[in-house]
Amino acid sequence: MKKIVLTTALLAGVLAHAGGFRVSLQGVKQLAMAHTSAHAEDASVTFFNPAGMSFIPSKLSVAAGGFGAKSIVTYQNLSTLESYETNNPLGTPVYAAIAYKVLDNVSVGFNLSTPFGSTIEWPSDWAGREIVQRLELKAFYFQPMISFKLAPWASVGGSYIYAKGSVNWDKAVTQLGGTLNLTDDKASGSGFGIGFYFQPDEKWDISIAYRSPIDMEAKNGKVSFDISPALYPSLGLDAAGTDSFKATLPLVNEYTVGVTYKVTPKWLVSADFNYSGWDRYSQLTLDFANAPIGNQPNDPTVLVSPKNFKSTQTWRVGTQYKINDMIAARAGYYYDQSPYTDENFQAETPSFDSNVITAGLGFNIAKGFGVDVAGAIALPKSRDVKNSFNNFFGQAKAKAYYFGLGLSYNVF
Numbered sequence: 005m006k007k008i009v010l011t012t013a014l015l016a017g018v019l020a021h022a023g024g025f026r027v028s029l030q031g032v033k034q035l036a037m038a039h040t041s042a043h044a045e046d047a048s049v050t051f052f053n054p055a056g057m058s059f060i061p062s063k064l065s066v067a068a069g070g071f072g073a074k075s076i077v078t079y080q081n082l083s084t085l086e087s088y089e090t091n092n093p094l095g096t097p098v099y100a101a102i103a104y105k106v107l108d109n110v111s112v113g114f115n116l117s118t119p120f121g122s123t124i125e126w127p128s129d130w131a132g133r134e135i136v137q138r139l140e141l142k143a144f145y146f147q148p149m150i151s152f153k154l155a156p157w158a159s160v161g162g163s164y165i166y167a168k169g170s171v172n173w174d175k176a177v178t179q180l181g182g183t184l185n186l187t188d189d190k191a192s193g194s195g196f197g198i199g200f201y202f203q204p205d206e207k208w209d210i211s212i213a214y215r216s217p218i219d220m221e222a223k224n225g226k227v228s229f230d231i232s233p234a235l236y237p238s239l240g241l242d243a244a245g246t247d248s249f250k251a252t253l254p255l256v257n258e259y260t261v262g263v264t265y266k267v268t269p270k271w272l273v274s275a276d277f278n279y280s281g282w283d284r285y286s287q288l289t290l291d292f293a294n295a296p297i298g299n300q301p302n303d304p305t306v307l308v309s310p311k312n313f314k315s316t317q318t319w320r321v322g323t324q325y326k327i328n329d330m331i332a333a334r335a336g337y338y339y340d341q342s343p344y345t346d347e348n349f350q351a352e353t354p355s356f357d358s359n360v361i362t363a364g365l366g367f368n369i370a371k372g373f374g375v376d377v378a379g380a381i382a383l384p385k386s387r388d389v390k391n392s393f394n395n396f397f398g399q400a401k402a403k404a405y406y407f408g409l410g411l412s413y414n415v416f
Contacts, residue, residue, distance in 0.1 A: 008172040028119045028340075029071045030099045032410030036364025036378035037322025038336025040274035042211040042262035044201065044375070047101035048267075048414040050115040052151035052260065053199035053213040054161030057103040057111040058288055062372070068100040069376070069410030073122065077354045079389070081131055081398040088130040095122045109153040112415040115163070116211035117145045124352065133176040134396055136352040137183070143169040143220075147197065157204050163197040167218050167255065171225075173352075181278075182231035188251070191225075193218040193255065209264040217284065225249045227295065240294025247295040252287065256281045256390040269326075282313040284341040287313030312348045316341040320361070334378070342387075349389045349400065356402050376410040 031048035041052035047065040049056035073095035080087040103113035123140040151161030171187035199213035218349045262276040296304035322336030342355040365379030382404040
């Protein structure tokens with residue numbers, strides 16, 4: 005039987021950062037100001053820097069929120085002029101956080117967030133159907149943390165990160181006359197975060213944070229073939245047409261430096277620099293239990309898919325102006341880099357260099373209770389697709405927008 009090469013990126017969607025499936029939606033207030041991090045008004049700071057808990061003005065702070073994220077990707081083969089557009093459902097990332105001052109100089113907290121995950125759905129007859137037809141990804145971060153105030157102007161904090169992920173991926177296998185589905189809902193990994201937070205005077209907030217790499221391990225994934233049962237024996241499948249696989253998937257390290265300057269008591273300006281070490285993601289290896297559907301001559305059950313990602317930088321700037329004691333207006337801009345070149349374009353995790361414009365409002369409804377709304381629009385640059393490994397060439401374009409609603413409650 006002719007060997008089948010699956011152009012695979014299972015769970016890789018949770019890896020792509022800029023313009024892909026790394027979702028910068030962990031705080032509504034932060035999104036409104038370009039997702040800048042040096043803000044310690046409530047518990048939403050916990051995702052960005054655990055040390056920020058020490059400078060939350062309240063003894064107990066709770067923050068939670070959710071987002072709507074919508075993206076549309078268009079691909080056109082410039083030779084045939086055939087064009088295809090995704091029909092992606094609305095993504096709904098969420099976050100929740102709590103911070104509590106145990107002592108004047110010791111704070112503890114917990115953060116739940118969904119920094120990775122989305123769904124991409126291409127037409128069933130599109131040119132890249134053997135790469136992906138539909139890919140649904142989810143990843144949750146659970147972070148218990150602690151922060152120590154070293155001085156009135158400085159703190160240090162750390163967090164343990166437990167990551168849990170799932171994937172549901174459909175693609176065509178025309179050489180077998182059908183499709184296959186890969187699923188795994190038990191991929192997991194762990195890491196840590198560490199940070200320093202400074203308030204040298206009443207005008208400045210400075211945040212320095214590091215998030216470690218996490219290796220997500222899929223130990224018992226399932227691949228199901230929708231093909232003729234007569235082909236099961238030659239593929240080593242069971243009576244249900246299924247096999248299993250293993251994979252280790254690297255979520256990379258991130259560095260963030262953020263600064264906020266209070267120009268006046270009502271007006272502040274924030275800026276961030278993010279560095280993500282995607283260069284450790286050079287390839288993805290899938291190890292199937294029995295099915296000879298890999299691309300390694302010495303072991304046909306092993307599939308290696310080159311990724312060749314590169315490290316990325318993101319620059320952010322945001323501002324807030326308090327119109328009065330009840331309403332704050334916010335706005336921001338950031339530039340997001342794609343983690344790969346045109347020659348390594350991934351149809352299952354489409355990513356683009358993007359300019360993103362953000363805005364929002366904050367409402368102080370009652371003592372200790374706040375409501376935040378935010379929105380953003382991404383303006384991705386088009387890409388010339390030149391992926392020879394996948395035999396995938398053409399032009400890709402995208403557009404995306406986000407909106408969010410957040411709630412916060414502080415007990416002083």
